[in-house]
Amino acid sequence: MDLSKQRPVDLAVIGAGLSGAALVAGLRAGGYQGTILVLEAGRGPGGRTATRRRREDPCWRLDHGAPTLTMTGEPTGPLAKLLESLQIQGVLVPDRxxxxxxxxxxxxxxxxxxxxxxxxRWRGQPTMATVAEALLSAGGAGTQAHYGTRIQRLRRRPEAWLLDDTWQARSLVLTGTLLAHPRSLAMLGWTEVPLRAAVPVGADPQLDQALATIADLDxxxxxxxxxxxxxxxxxxxxxxxxxxxxxxxxxxxxxxxxxxxxxxxxxxxxxxxxxxxxxxxxxxxxxxxxxxxxxxxxxxxxxxxxxxxxxxxxxxxxxxxxxxxxxPTGRRLPQSLQWCPQSQVGFCGDWIAGSGYGLAEGALQSALDLSDQLLSC
Ligand SMILES: Cc1cc2nc3c(=O)[nH]c(=O)nc-3n(C[C@H](O)[C@H](O)[C@H](O)COP(=O)(O)OP(=O)(O)OC[C@H]3O[C@@H](n4cnc5c(N)ncnc54)[C@H](O)[C@@H]3O)c2cc1C
Known part of the structure; x- marks a missing residue:
């Protein structure tokens, strides 16, 4: 393979749901200067807070996943700041x-x-997808997002991740579990778990532990x-x-x-x-x-x-x-396994242990926690 043909970036984020988008916003708010590539399988940002549109009916907007963002307690620290900035932009309002x-x-x-x-409860204004859109736009000129791109093939080379033989990234973050969970094999008909196939067992004990935990998530x-x-x-x-x-x-x-x-x-x-x-x-x-x-x-x-x-x-x-x-139900990925520095791979999403687990709050909080870890690397 000719590596010179691959497009290099500093960080690739798989998924433009709330957590991927909040990771981009959190990193930029913390002064991250690297280039960021966001790759999303869906037609636009939002993931489980995406909004369905119809080409032949331009007025139509339907929040077909989460209709609301649930905050289990009074947000504090960086999460409160993030929500406040979304409110000031007018893209997040209390859901009464x-x-x-x-x-x-x-x-x-x-x-x-x-x-x-x-x-x-909060909701996106005018739609739920607007929240992820606004967070991603905080990424600025050094951030690019590609939609309709489902990554299936990952390879680890010294100092770089290769994604579907098209992109090359120094670090990688997965927001969904598909690339790391055996359920992708049945649901998508894949033959191997891409992240497991990319890094042999024993090469990074922390990643081994993370993958074993993810395989147990439901x-x-x-x-x-x-x-x-x-x-x-x-x-x-x-x-x-x-x-x-x-x-x-x-x-x-x-x-x-x-x-x-x-x-x-x-x-x-x-x-x-x-x-x-x-x-x-x-x-x-x-x-x-x-x-x-x-x-x-x-x-x-x-x-x-x-x-x-x-x-x-x-x-x-x-x-x-x-x-x-x-x-997500049952087991959760502990925060101590969110970032595996040896392999330069990290995880965020509502399946990470912490406040708001399984909710929009957990997705946002896990992204802010990971952005802290990445900024201190
Ligand atoms: C029907 C429904 C109702 C809900 N109701 C509520 C509610 O009332 N209140 C609440 O707080 N939460 C609710 N939730 C949960 C909330 O939507 C999620 O917690 C939150 O949106 C998760 O965000 P995330 O970024 O972690 O994951 P996601 O939104 O799932 O984002 C992950 C993204 O990664 C992309 N992706 C995955 N694998 C790949 C790949 N290989 N290549 C490219 N892209 C990939 C996916 O397409 C997806 O867009 C609901 C969820 C659903 C589905």
């Missing part, structure tokens, strides 16, 4: 929209116990059905959360409504997973089955809002989004 609970008989009730409902799956409904003047909740027994009955976590600029309504039904194996071959069938299942539940789920239920026959499906790792 109504949230209600729903019981198994389809009646409105108290909110269930859930970490996503504890503490303060995550929940969500099947989010997206619908477009005609406009309605009715006063409606933003989120409808099912209680534990209602979730069991309907296989749905919550429903999220998003009013569009022209009055139309976006509805996202957050469907729970039934544990069937997801592979590139099984996915289309699973998506079709989930769409049928989730649509069939809607008349009962929306019964307390007759004005919405009446709109259902006109609901237009915009498909089902499969979140393969919606929220």
């Amino acid at each position: 929209e109504p949230v209600v609970g729903l019981d198994p008989d389809g009646g409105v009730t108290a909110l269930p116990d859930d970490p996503q409902l504890v503490g303060h 995550a929940s799956v969500r099947w989010n059905l997206m619908l477009e409904l005609p406009g309605s003047d009715a006063s409606l909740p933003r989120q409808i959360w099912l209680t534990a027994s209602a979730r069991e009955r309907f296989g749905v976590e919550r429903l999220v409504l998003q009013r569009q600029g022209d009055g139309r309504l976006g509805l996202v039904v957050h469907g729970l997973d039934d544990g069937q194996a997801i592979t590139p071959e099984s996915q289309p069938t699973l998506i079709a089955a989930q769409e049928t299942r989730l649509r069939a539940q809607l008349p009962e789920l929306l019964a307390p809002w007759p004005e919405l239920e009446r709109l259902l026959p006109q609901a237009r499906s915009l498909g089902v989004m499969r979140w393969g790792a919606a929220r």
Whole structure:
């Protein structure tokens, strides 16, 4: 391979979700002068806080993943500063929209116990993706981002990481777990875990420990059905959360409504997973089955809002989004393994141990913690 053809950068960040974007902002705020390359598989920034748009319908915006950023406590230190700067820019606002609970008989009730409902809620303005966009723009001229680029092949050479034989980076940060977790083999049909294949066992004991921990991480799956409904003047909740027994009955976590600029309504039904194996071959069938299942539940789920239920026959499906790792569960990567200096590889994301684990808060906090470690290298 001709290394001179590869484009060199100081730091490559895989993923332009909240953590990747906050890492860029945190590094620049701390005075990092190196060049940064952000590579993202999706069509734009945001990751699980991305916003779905439609080419043929330029007004349409639908937050099809997280509809809100949950902060479990009062943010302090660098996180408070980061949030404050986003608020000053007008891209982050308190989320005070109504949230209600729903019981198994389809009646409105108290909110269930859930970490996503504890503490303060914030949302991106005008959309959730705006937050990651704003954080990335703090990267300035020395930062480039490429979308629609799923990295699969990593190689470690002395002093450099080679990414898909196209880019060469002195240091590497993974924000998702795909390149390090065996689940990528089943879900994407890959033949090896890219990070494990790049650094032989024993070459970097800290990385070995990190990879062993990551291999044990688990995550929940969500099947989010997206619908477009005609406009309605009715006063409606933003989120409808099912209680534990209602979730069991309907296989749905919550429903999220998003009013569009022209009055139309976006509805996202957050469907729970039934544990069937997801592979590139099984996915289309699973998506079709989930769409049928989730649509069939809607008349009962929306019964307390007759004005919405009446709109259902006109609901237009915009498909089902499969979140393969919606929220991490179980084991977490300790902060002591976030940065492996010998291999110059680091990790951030909501799957790192610490406050806000599994939430937007954890993604942002882990990025700020890692940026501290990188700045002190
Ligand atoms: C349906 C849903 C509802 C949620 N609700 C809430 C909520 O109410 N409150 C809350 O606080 N949090 C919520 N969350 C969690 C929140 O969205 C996440 O904690 C947060 O967005 C995680 O950010 P991240 O940067 O760690 O990961 P991600 O957003 O997943 O970013 C990782 C990025 O890396 C990219 N990537 C991965 N591998 C590769 C590769 N090989 N090449 C290129 N790119 C790659 C991915 O495409 C992705 O964009 C929800 C999540 C989901 C899915």
